[in-house]
Amino acid sequence: RWISHKYGFGTYIHFIKGFLSRETFEEATEAKMRLIDMANVSGSNVYVDTLVSPSFTSIVAQAIQLPGISGSENNLLLFEFHKNHPEHLKDIIDNFGLIQSVNFDLILLGSSEKGFGLKKQVHVWITPYDFQNANLMILLAYILLGHKDWEKATINIFAIFPEEAVDKERAKLFDLINGGQLPISPQNIEFITKQIETDPKVIINKKSLNADLTIVGFIDKAVKHRGSDEFQGYDDIGNILYVHASESKEIK
Structure with a gap:
């Protein structure tokens, strides 16, 4: 709603x-x-x-x-599963190909006992794999703030890249912003570097510990390769919105 x-x-x-x-x-x-x-x-x-x-x-x-x-x-399907009881997640994953065949965007709400907390903080995480998902992720965050329950919330955007590639990825992200393909200001992004062996989920768990909603992207290759494990490993944070865009969204 x-x-x-x-x-x-x-x-x-x-x-x-x-x-x-x-x-x-x-x-x-x-x-x-x-x-x-x-x-x-x-x-x-x-x-x-x-x-x-x-x-x-x-x-x-x-x-x-x-x-x-x-x-x-x-043009979009939203499913929900409980992070601590992800039995129904397999059904969603098994039908991922069917949903893709009609070019629907897909978002999954991983709910937890924490719920949506105080509805004050929304964290959006962008990785090198999320350039197709990024616009939809950001758009959903801003749409959420259009409801009175979330009108006092703030949106924090984090871009996490490997240490050796951060300059290249930062330039790529800024090109998208300057070209009007991402509706955000460079000043509103916090860049975070990570070592190759560091799982981004470790950083997200730590940084978004107190977020009322965390938005992350996912891609089809990761789901096909890792299955339900792609959506696991966020044990320390509250509700998560997993976003997959069928194609990059142009926001005007």
């Missing part, structure tokens, strides 16, 4: 696993009424619905074909 508050509409689909029958239809109807009540209380711009389907793959296939309620086509 935060993302949909100021810049459009969202659709929330509640998945009920099973085959369509009188029993599952009644279950879906009851669930939908509860969701509508919750949406009305929060005043969100989110359309809610339920779908009964025998598998997660089939529900994803149905969801990505749903028409957009605002007149524009849907």
Whole structure:
């Protein structure tokens, strides 16, 4: 509801696993009424619905074909999993190729017991692999601040690069900024160098320990190679938004 508050509409689909029958239809109807009540209380711009389907793959296939309620086509999927209980993460990863086939952006919310804290700090982390994701990551952070719950929050952007490549990567990043391809000021970026053997997650865990939301990018090659491990290892920080852009976004 935060993302949909100021810049459009969202659709929330509640998945009920099973085959369509009188029993599952009644279950879906009851669930939908509860969701509508919750949406009305929060005043969100989110359309809610339920779908009964025998598998997660089939529900994803149905969801990505749903028409957009605002007149524009849907172009992004958001899933959630609990960082300490990532059992459903495998289902999402198994359907990553299906989502990519229709050029949808994909974001995953890794939730934790810390929740969203005080909603005061949003940290965005850019690595050498995130130039395609960077605009969407930054855009989501600014969209979030458009909601009254986050209006007093600040956005901190960190760029983390290997020590021997930091000058080259800094110049590359500045070229994108100067060319209008990244909607940020160079003064708003904190550059952090790391040794080759240092896992960036170690630095992120330390630097974003008190962040209320941390935004990181991920790429398809890493997911195919590492699977669910790509989304693990952020044990010390709170909620994380993992972002994959189907293509680089132009922000005007």
